[in-house]
Amino acid sequence: MSKVLFVLHDANRSGAQIFILQLMQYLKFQFNLKFEILLRNADGDLLDEYRSLADCHYWNIKHVSNRSSFLRSKIDSRKRARAREELKAYLAGADFSLIYNNTITNGALINELSFLKKPVLTHVHEMQHWIEKSGKKNLTFIKENTNLFIAVSNAVKNCLVNEYDVNPESVEVIYGFVNFEQIQKNKGINSLKSLLKLPNDTIIIGACGAEIWRKGKDWFIPVAIDLLSDVNDHRVHFVWIGGSLNESLNFDLRMSGLKDRVHFIKHLPEASTYFGDFKIFAMLSREDPFPLVNLEAAAQGVPIITFDKNGGTRELVDKGIGITVPYGNLKKFADGIRSLLIDDMTYNRYKENAIEVIKNDHDISIIATEIHKVINRFNG
Numbered sequence: 001m002s003k004v005l006f007v008l009h010d011a012n013r014s015g016a017q018i019f020i021l022q023l024m025q026y027l028k029f030q031f032n033l034k035f036e037i038l039l040r041n042a043d044g045d046l047l048d049e050y051r052s053l054a055d056c057h058y059w060n061i062k063h064v065s066n067r068s069s070f071l072r073s074k075i076d077s078r079k080r081a082r083a084r085e086e087l088k089a090y091l092a093g094a095d096f097s098l099i100y101n102n103t104i105t106n107g108a109l110i111n112e113l114s115f116l117k118k119p120v121l122t123h124v125h126e127m128q129h130w131i132e133k134s135g136k137k138n139l140t141f142i143k144e145n146t147n148l149f150i151a152v153s154n155a156v157k158n159c160l161v162n163e164y165d166v167n168p169e170s171v172e173v174i175y176g177f178v179n180f181e182q183i184q185k186n187k188g189i190n191s192l193k194s195l196l197k198l199p200n201d202t203i204i205i206g207a208c209g210a211e212i213w214r215k216g217k218d219w220f221i222p223v224a225i226d227l228l229s230d231v232n233d234h235r236v237h238f239v240w241i242g243g244s245l246n247e248s249l250n251f252d253l254r255m256s257g258l259k260d261r262v263h264f265i266k267h268l269p270e271a272s273t274y275f276g277d278f279k280i281f282a283m284l285s286r287e288d289p290f291p292l293v294n295l296e297a298a299a300q301g302v303p304i305i306t307f308d309k310n311g312g313t314r315e316l317v318d319k320g321i322g323i324t325v326p327y328g329n330l331k332k333f334a335d336g337i338r339s340l341l342i343d344d345m346t347y348n349r350y351k352e353n354a355i356e357v358i359k360n361d362h363d364i365s366i367i368a369t370e371i372h373k374v375i376n377r378f379n380g
Contacts, residue, residue: 002097004035004379005118006054007110009103011044013269014210015292016125019176020102021046024053026368033375036094040109057087059109091116098378101146104131107138110145119378122146127159127311129214129287139164150174150374153290153312172374175315177367178295180359183272187300190270192239192277196263203236205337206278206302208271208293209285210243216284217243219330221252223282224262226334231341238262239278241271272296280305280340281322283313284333290315299358303350305336319361321354 008020027033035054039047042058050056061076061083092115101110101122110120122142131139143164149171151157157173160166193202205227209215217240224238238261245253245264253259268274272293275281281297283306290312294304304322306313307329314324323340325332340347360366 002034002095002379004033004098004100004375005038005091005094005096005113006035007038007099007101007106007113008040008050009106010041011039011046011050013045013267015176016103016123017044017046018292019125020123021049021053022177022179022364023368023371024050026364027372027375028053030365030368031372033372033379035100036096038091038109040106057090059084059087059112088112088115098375100375101142104142105134105138107134107141111141114145119147120145121148121150121374121378123150123152124156124160125152125289127156127287127289128163131159131164146170147378148172148374150371151289152176153315155312155315156289174367174370174374175312175362176290176292176295177362177364178292178299178358180299180363183296183299186270186273187276190268190273192241192265192274195265195274196237196239198237199235201235202277203233203279203341204277205236205238205280205282206241206275206297207239207282207284208241208275210267212243212246212249214285214287215243216286218249218252219284219333220282221249221256221258221262222330223284223334223337224258225256226331227337228258228261231338233341234261236261236341238282240264241274242267275302276300278302280337282333282337283307283310285310285313286328287311288313295358295362298354299362301351301355303340303347303354305333305340307333316357319353319357321350321357 011017037050037054037056040059061080096118099118099120101120104124104126151171151173154173157171160171161168207220220240253262275297281302281304283304288311294313294316298321304317306317306324307327308314308324309327317324323336325336
């Protein structure tokens with residue numbers, strides 16, 4: 001069997017990058033898949049883990065000269081062009097049968113690789129925000145070169161088909177996954193309550209995300225204000241993991257008078273190992289295709305509350321693991337949290353369902369096997 005060339009955009013510790021790392025690990029050790037990795041940008045703290053799996057190549061190299069910036073840019077330009085020609089020659093001689101592109105934002109690079117004349121499978125983790133941000137030319141390159149799209153949710157497929165005229169027959173929906181057994185094993189090894197020096201009986205409404213606008217981080221404080229204004233239980237705290245606290249959020253937090261009840265924590269390595277302390281997971285994203293954090297929280301029995309029309313989260317929540325409220329309605333969002341805090345029967349049903357849904361529908365063993373079957377259609 002020939003090799004697969006996995007094309008990634010970078011090695012940052014985010015959803016799509018963690019997804020492809022775990023997928024490649026599973027395909028290598030469970031199916032003995034042969035592959036190499038091409039990174040558009042050699043940045044990110046997952047780089048060593050990628051290198052441990054396979055030979056890694058880099059499309060954009062960084063400068064290595066200490067000369068003046070003007071001279072350095074000319075040297076870098078020549079060096080980059082030479083390195084790319086050498087890389088192209090290597091790829092042309094390698095025995096690849098499939099290009100597995102892990103993001104719709106790689107259009108220019110995928111177009112550069114068209115000389116290989118190999119089928120391209122594009123795994124789409126993005127919706128309109130990132131597709132628009134990546135530009136029309138990027139989308140044109142992707143559509144011209146992709147033989148099959150894998151969409152991480154029906155929301156993503158509908159976006160591709162309805163907004164960007166992608167042929168629905170060229171799109172397959174395969175949901176995201178987690179390693180259920182590993183999450184269960186790691187549950188409780190880290191504690192937010194200990195980290196924040198909160199009592200053991202603290203009730204945490206949790207959220208997670210690094211990007212501010214798309215992730216709805218600015219909606220976290222208004223929801224907390226609404227809920228905490230009439231919830232007399234001082235055990236209830238709100239905790240957001242990831243990203244920074246910018247000036248406007250810091251102002252709102254200070255003016256709310258809730259600095260002791262609403263906490264923003266910068267990036268935590270292995271953040272999901274803290275999710276076991278969440279009572280409820282608040283998915284406030286304005287747009288999110290099918291977030292990994294949902295699966296990580298649900299696998300630990302944490303019900304989810306989210307908006308409709310914000311991506312693929314509803315497709316998970318509608319399996320009986322949480323609540324969906326009208327898009328952008330923060331009052332309804334807070335009311336949803338409030339209802340789960342007082343209705344133990346409903347809460348416990350969601351909690352139990354969440355664990356079963358992830359175990360039975362979204363474990364890596366199930367989803368990676370589906371993807372392996374798709375790869376085998378091209379990888380003869």
